[in-house]
Amino acid sequence: MDTLITAGRVLPRPSMPIEDGAVLVRDGVLVAAGPRADVVAQASPDASRHDFPTGTALAGLFNVHVHLAFDASREMLAHLEDGALLDGARSRLSSMLRSGVTTVRDLGDRDHLGAAVRESFSDEVAPRLLVSGPPITVPDGHCHFFGGAVTSDDSIRALIDANAAAGADVIKVMASGGQITEGGADMWESQFDARQLSLIVAHAASHGLPVAAHAHGADAIEAAVEAGVSTVEHCSFLTGPRSFDRREPVAKRMAAQGISACSTSSRNWRVIVEKLGDETAQAMYGRLPWLEEHGVRLLAGTDAGLPGSVFDDPVGALELYEWLGFPRRRILEIATEDSAAGLGLAEVTGRLEPGLAADVLVVEGDPLASLAALRNPLLVLAQGRAA
Numbered sequence: 001m002d003t004l005i006t007a008g009r010v011l012p013r014p015s016m017p018i019e020d021g022a023v024l025v026r027d028g029v030l031v032a033a034g035p036r037a038d039v040v041a042q043a044s045p046d047a048s049r050h051d052f053p054t055g056t057a058l059a060g061l062f063n064v065h066v067h068l069a070f071d072a073s074r075e076m077l078a079h080l081e082d083g084a085l086l087d088g089a090r091s092r093l094s095s096m097l098r099s100g101v102t103t104v105r106d107l108g109d110r111d112h113l114g115a116a117v118r119e120s121f122s123d124e125v126a127p128r129l130l131v132s133g134p135p136i137t138v139p140d141g142h143c144h145f146f147g148g149a150v151t152s153d154d155s156i157r158a159l160i161d162a163n164a165a166a167g168a169d170v171i172k173v174m175a176s177g178g179q180i181t182e183g184g185a186d187m188w189e190s191q192f193d194a195r196q197l198s199l200i201v202a203h204a205a206s207h208g209l210p211v212a213a214h215a216h217g218a219d220a221i222e223a224a225v226e227a228g229v230s231t232v233e234h235c236s237f238l239t240g241p242r243s244f245d246r247r248e249p250v251a252k253r254m255a256a257q258g259i260s261a262c263s264t265s266s267r268n269w270r271v272i273v274e275k276l277g278d279e280t281a282q283a284m285y286g287r288l289p290w291l292e293e294h295g296v297r298l299l300a301g302t303d304a305g306l307p308g309s310v311f312d313d314p315v316g317a318l319e320l321y322e323w324l325g326f327p328r329r330r331i332l333e334i335a336t337e338d339s340a341a342g343l344g345l346a347e348v349t350g351r352l353e354p355g356l357a358a359d360v361l362v363v364e365g366d367p368l369a370s371l372a373a374l375r376n377p378l379l380v381l382a383q384g385r386a387a
Contacts, residue, residue, distance in 0.1 A: 001026075001027075001046075001047075001048065002024060002025065002026050002031075002043050002044045002046075002047035002048065003024070003025040003026075003047065003048045003050070003358075003381070003384065004022060004023075004024055004025075004039070004040065004043040004047040004048070004049045004050070005022060005023040005024075005025070005050045005051075005052070005057055005360065005362060005379065006021070006022045006036055006039075006040070006049070006050070006051045006052070006053075007021060007022070007023075007051075007052045007053070007055045007056060007057040007362060008020065008052065008053050008054050008055055008056065008366075009021060009055075009056045009057075009366060010022065010023060010033055010034070010056070010057045010058075010352065011056060011057065011058040011059075011332070011352065011367075011368075012033045012034065012351060012352040012353060013059075013333070013336075013337060013351050013352075013353075014058070014328075014329045014330075014332035014333050014336065014337075014368065015329055015333070017368060018033075018034055018035060020035065020036050021033070021034060021035055021036055021039070021057065022034070022035070022036045022038075022039035022040055023039065023057050023352055023360060024039050024042055024043050024047075025358040025360070025381065025384050026384075027384065028357065028358050028383045028384030028385070029355065029356070029357065029358055029384065030352055030353060030354055030355065030356050030357070030358050030360075031354055032354055033057075033352035033353065033354075050362075050379060052362050052364075052378055052379070054364060054365065055362050055363060055364050055365070055378050056362065056363055056365065056366050056367060056368075056373065057352065057360060057361070057362045058332065058336065058352065058360075058361055058362075058363075058367070059102075059336040059337065059349065059350055059351050059352055059359060059360065059361065060100060060101065060102025060103065060127075060336070060349070060359035060360060060361045060380065060381070060382065061099075061100045061101045061102065061103075061300065061314050061335045061336060061361060061374070062101065062102075062103045062104075062105075062299070062300050062301075062335055062336065062339035062340065062343075062350070063096060063101045063103075063104050063105070063300060063301055063302055063304060063314060064103075064104075064105040064231075064262055064299045064300060064301040064339050064342070064343060065105060065107050065233055065262050065264045065299075065301030065302065065303055065304075066092075066096075066104055066105070066106055066107070066301070066302065066303070066304040066305055066311065067106065067107065067108050067109065067303070067304065067305035067306070068089035068092050068093060068106050068109065068113060068114060068117055068305065069085055069089060069108075069109040069110060069113050069146075069305065070304075070305030070306060071088055071092070071305065072304065072305055072306065072307060072308060072309055072310050072311065073307060074307045076305065076306065076307060077145070077180070080110070080145065085110075085113055086113065086116055086117065086120065089113055089114075089117045090117055090120060090121070092304070092305070092311045093117060093121070093126055093127060093129065093311075094126065094387075095311050095312040096127055096304075096311050096312060096314075097125070097126060097127050097380060097382060097387045098312065098377065098380065098387055099311075099312040099313065099314055099377065100314065100361040100363070100374060100377045100380055101127055101314055102127050102128060102349070102359035102360075102361070102380065102381075102382045102383075103127055103128045103130075103339070103340070103343070103345065103349060103350075103359065104127045104128065104129050104130070105129075105130040105131075105132075105169075105170065105212075105301070105343065106129065106130070106131045106132065107132050107135065107170070107172045107212055107214075107233065108132060108134070108135045108143055108146055108172055109131070109132075109133065109134065109146060110134060110145070110146045110147050111134075111147070112131070112133050112134075112163075112166040112167070114129065114131030114132070114133065115131050115133065115166050115167040115168070117129065117131075118131065118167070125382055125385040125386065125387055126382060127382055128349070128357075128359070128382070128383070130169040130170060130343065131167065131168055131169055131170075132163065132168055132169070132170045132171060132172035132212065133148075133162075133163035133166055133167075133168045133172075134146040134147045134148030134159070134163065135148045135172035135173060135174050135214070136148050136150055136156060136159055136160070136171070136172065136173040136174065136192075136200060137149055137150070137173075137174040137191060138150070138151075138174075138185075138191045138192070139151060140183060140184060141174060141177070141181070141184045141185060141191050142174040142176070142177045142178040142180075142181045142184045142185060142191065142214070143174055143178065143180070143181060144181065144184070145181075153196075153199055156196070156199060156200060156203065157199075157203050160200065160203045160204055160207065160209075161207075164204075164207040164209060168209060169209065170209055170210050170211070170212050170230075171200065171204040171209050171210070171211045171212070172211075172212050172213075172214065173192065173197065173200050173211060173212070173213050173214065173224075173229075174191055174192075174214045175190065175191060175192055175197060175213040175214060175215040175217075175220040175221075175223065175224045176188065176189060176190055176191060176214065176215050176216045176217040176219075176220035176221075177189045177191060177216070177217075178214065178216065180306065187216040187217065187236070187238055188216055188217040188218070188219075188220075188238035188239055188240055188241075189217060189220075190217055190219050190220045190223065191220070192220075192223070193223060194223040194226045194227055197211075197213070197223055197224055197226075197227035197229070198226075198227040198228070200227070201227045201228045201229060210229075210230035210231070210344065211227075211228075211229040211230055211231075212229065212230065212231045212232075212233055213227075213229040213231070213232050213233065214233045214234060215232050215233065215234060215235065215236075216234045216236040216238045217236075217237075217238050217239070218237045218238060218239050218244070218245040218246075218247060218250075221235060221236075221237060221247075221250060222247060222250050225250050225253050225254055225257070225259055226253075228257065228259075229259060230259065230260070230342075230344075231259065231260045231261070231262055231299065231342060231343075232254070232259060232260070232261050232262070233262050233264055233301070234262070234263070234264050235261040235262070235263070235287065235291070236284065236287065237287055242276075242280055242283075244283055244284065244287070246287060246290055248294070251290070251291055251294035251296055252294060252295075254291075254294075254296045255294055255295035255296050255297075258297070259296070260296070260297040260298070260299050260338075260341075260342035261291050261296050261297070261298055261299065262298070262299040262300075262301040262342075263285075263287075263288055263298070263301070263320070264301050264302065264303040265285070265302065265303075265317055265320050266302040266303060266304065266306070266308065266309035266310070266313075266316065266317050267302075267308075267309075267310070267313050267315075267316025267317055267319070268308045268309060269285070269317070269319075269320040269323075271308070272284075273285075273323075285320065285323075285324060286324070288320075288321065288324055288326075289324050289325060289326070292326075292330075297338055297341065297342050298334050298338060299334065299338065299339045299342045299343075300314070300317070300318065300334050300335040300338075300339050301339075302314070302317045314335070314374065315371055315372065315374045315375050318331050318334075318335055318371055318374070319371055321334065322371060328367065328368050328369075328370075328371060329368060331371065332367060332368070336350050336351065337350040337351050338350075357383045357384070358381050358383060358384035359381065359382060359383060360379070360380070360381040361374075361377060361379075361380055361381075362377070362378045362379040362380075363375075363376050363377055363378060364376035364378055
């Protein structure tokens with residue numbers, strides 16, 4: 001069955017806007033995206049037709065760093081102990097789809113909740129969901145409550161084996177401390193050294209899996225990059241509570257090795273700017289244009305699930321980049337094709353091109369003129385199926 005979408009404009013890629021365009025989908029796959037007349041001519045006579053004369057069709061958005069086990073409330077850790085997590089996680093994933101997000105990466109849960117959520121949607125429409133399972137950490141370390149604490153090389157290998165067997169798509173390691181774990185390492189302090197991180201990368205590779213490293217500290221980032229992780233989450237370059245050390249050789253190595261960085265900033269960024277003041281906020285968030293200048297690929301992720309980091313406002317997070325001076329075209333690229341490439345999905349999704357999965361978002365208005373247009377989804381297709 002063909003699905004034909006006509007729109008005031010189509011963005012096969014954000015850098016290639018087409019006025020009065022169309023998108024043709026067949027069996028969950030993109031057949032064509034381009035000028036209306038060219039695409040309409042390829043549709044079957046009985047195609048399901050959707051017309052959005054003032055809308056824009058683009059690839060579905062990405063959120064590459066979420067925690068479906070958390071509910072974004074201040075009591076999220078207490079609620080984690082409630083036990084009945086599947087229904088809440090399913091609801092959060094569905095809300096992401098309705099907001100235009102068609103690919104999600106969950107980077108930390110307990111008891112392989114993410115894999116269970118994915119399985120529960122086997123016959124229903126949902127975003128593409130990549131999962132890590134319990135992240136690797138140290139005893140009483142950051143996010144130890146997920147059950148991924150290790151004490152030796154053998155226990156590291158055993159946890160990676162268990163996550164892989166449970167269906168993990170990526171291995172997550174807490175290379176540094178974090179802000180939500182009382183009594184653990186501070187955000188800028190390392191939890192693993194370069195040798196241990198290299199062991200994690202090598203053993204994950206034996207399962208064909210990449211490694212995502214949670215790393216706020218400058219030392220942890222450098223060690224993770226030396227070990228050859230695939231993505232650095234947060235990538236804050238912290239050396240203290242409000243001190244930073246952006247290391248140019250590290251950024252250059254990230255760019256050369258194709259290691260991506262995810263800011264994990266939600267719509268809370270405005271509150272943080274107000275709290276820290278412009279100077280400190282620019283020092284913290286300024287790492288993103290700095291990484292961009294050094295050729296490091298940036299990924300769109302929000303740490304959804306943490307207090308105030310809601311699941312259904314991807315635009316609020318993307319507006320940080322606009323505040324930092326990124327052109328809207330680049331912001332849309334980060335949220336679609338760049339995030340796809342960073343997750344190894346460039347040949348699967350992230351663009352409206354023939355042969356790729358039909359992950360399609362249609363919004364009212366033009367997001368190249370105003371990101372606010374992304375707040376008005378008119379149609380969302382996940383692999384060709386309407387939300």
